[in-house]
Amino acid sequence: MRLNAQNLAVRRSGRRIFSDLSFALGPGEALMVTGRNGAGKSTLLAVLAGRLKPETGTLTVSEAGEATISECLHVVGHRDGLKSPLTAEENLAFARDLLGAPTASPRAALEELGLGHALRLPVAYLSAGQRRRVALARLLVCRRPLWLLDEPTAALDTASQGLLAGMMARHRAEGGLVIAATHQALGLEDARELRIEAAKPRPDDIGARAPAEEVWW
């Protein structure tokens, strides 16, 4: 599939987060979204996932058949979408049935991420890094061409970061797209970088009249 974003601008609660953001992504390409804290990386991913409507600009998908953009993507973010009382296997089986297009069994996906032993453990018993790996295993249980990853390496150890890099490389080799918001190198080869600069406050923005420098006395 191809993804084309033109002049995206987003406003949340009256505040302009960013504006004039354009990029295009073709099969096998990756995009690293960078920027300081609060620049709007997660907001951009939320727009791409269809959870937020951009104020202006267009987002188009082509070569994806009849699927809408939200049916073409996987999201792994800070909110991992896992239910603590359910086991890792149940969580993944649910995601597979819900999203459709199954490719791997929950067991195979977890074993690939080195969590085969946690198959029947409730997710509540897992550590933050293990939970993140269960969420990443969702990328493997059903095939979707676009991966939206928000700080995917947060809480991951070095070995798991390597596994993730391998997963992303394989996904791209199969023609998939990866968009990752990150502060670190993810092992994405020849990924393009999209740096979000904070939008300049305009006079009509809330908070625009705040003093530029904080004064202490």
Added chain:
Amino acid sequence: MVTRALRALVARDLALAARVGGSGALSLVFFLMIVALVPFALGPDLNLLSRIGPAILWLAAVLSTLIGLDRLFQADEEDGSLDLMTGSPVPLEGVVLAKVLAHWLTTGLPLALASPLFGLLVALDDRAMGATALTLLVGTPALTFVGAVGAALTASIRRGGLILAVVVLPLMIPTLIFGVSASEAALGGTVPFTTPLAILCALSLIAGVIGTLAAAAALRWSE
């Protein structure tokens, strides 16, 4: 594919209700509590109790439907499951329908099935017990659907449980009126039992349509 996703949604919510921290049996226990408290408050006047028994059972059912309703969408909103659901091929209306069905199966249906037993506490005779159980069976879906709209509206509000009750309880009044009047019609009176019962069925069907659409719209709007 859509059926499979819907089945997965219902099965997951049923499993969650049964696990630790789920609201599975809680609403039934709450129902029992309210019904058991009334005879203590009113005293041992069996005639009075059996006259107001159907009303007590219905009031208790309305209140215990609220148990767990505030977490219906909020829990999924907080942990990101709702984002997962918006990415599925099932439209959001289907997601709402599946979740409401699972909620009704764990609250409304057990209430209706247990109500003859609880009718003993308020000295109902067997005819009144049967009638009340039947009205609860066809009336509790309306309560759940109406409640789902409030749950969707308060999904992103922290501690939205009280707001939910304030928003939703007035909307449950028509169901309460016709539920109680159908139960009382079964005990004799000028109105045949089937008239209020038919209106109760209609209320459930209307709530099913409007509640599903409104809850899905509220979830979209809150994002």
